[in-house]
Amino acid sequence: MKIQGSIALVTGANRGLGLAFAKALLDAGASKVYAGARDPSTVTLPGVIPIKLDVTNAQDVAAAAITCADVDIVINNAGITSPTPLLDKQDGAAALRRLLETNLHGIHAMSQAFAPVLKANGGGALVNMLSALSWLSLGTTGAYSVSKAAAWALTNSLRNELRAQGTQVLAVHAGYIDTDMVSHLDAPKSSPADIAGRTMQALAAGELEVLADDTARRVKGGFGATPSAYLATA
Template sequence: MDIKGAVALVTGASRGIGRAFARALLEQGAAKVYAGVRDPATVTDPDLVPLQLDVTNPDHIAVAAAAAGDVDIVVNNAGILGDRGNLLAGDLDVARQVMEANFFGTWAVSRAFAPVLARNGGGALVTMLSVASWRGSALTPGYSASKAAQWSLTQALRDGLREQGTLVVGVHVGFVDTDGAAWADGPKVSAAEVAEATLKALRDNQVEVLVDERARQLKAALSQPL
């Protein structure tokens, strides 16, 4: 897919990976990038078009799809981690909130923008996943479950949007050097590396991005005995 001249929407674009996606799209020639955020006042980059979009709010999603009718790339990046270490204790309502944002939010945005992408020639739909899609963790059970569900959804969207010509891309990565992963030890890649690898996949019409060595190792291990 040609990024130059494209119009994109990035959810959760005010910081971290979302902001890196938005900047990389502009730097690689996108004509316009909508920054989908809960509070448009948090978008301080004058090159971005702020768009109020809480992915758990159906009204926000409907208004955004109507306002951004020129979009041909959608990046589903918005998501939350939730509580850590709540496998056998803690509030399950937090896990429900994580699922609502990461899984149902991605699904709702994708459903709303699928007709927009179809009208504009097919375009691309990108889902920001994680190595947690493939590996459950007692430390982040709600997050891991939401990412596994999101991975399954990404495959379903790839199947369902094939006829309209939409490229559906899943992005897997280990720890990324953002505020959200400040608690984590171990190697981290930059948000800019995630964005660069993903945009390369878009240019090459690739459906899966394995950003770092951790993602490549876990993907390879899926075919191995437990």
């Protein structure tokens, strides 16, 4: 996918990794970048076009597909997490549903709405922000890992359904990234700019998957180990 001269939409582009994606697209020469945000007044990056887009709101998604009918790159970045254990009797089921609503159904709704837009604009690219936790669950990430594993399967399935129209579907996996989402954790983290930069390289090279940091490479590489990486206790 040629980024120079492209027109892109990033979800959750007001802060964190989404902001870094929007900056990286501008730096790589995208001619227009729509910055989706639940509250567009929180979009502060110069040079982007803020649009109101809650990926769990069907009206927002439908309106975005009309407003952004010229896009050829869609980056599904918006995501949430929760520390609630899956088996928590009070909130476990509700937390799982909430995470699936954003991290899975949000990507699905955006992909459904924008598939015809991408087709009309020559195929383009769909980029889904996944995680090393698509393949691994830690003690506190049960519901998040379920949502990211489902989003990984969704991404692989969407790639098949979009192949005929020539849409590049790029899955991005990474470990901890230095954003609000994990600000409470004292652990090594990649910079959002590094992950966004690696994603731009993969997009430009026509890749289908990017293991954007050492953690993602280690976890995926650990599938063949005995015991497999996902069987390790944490």
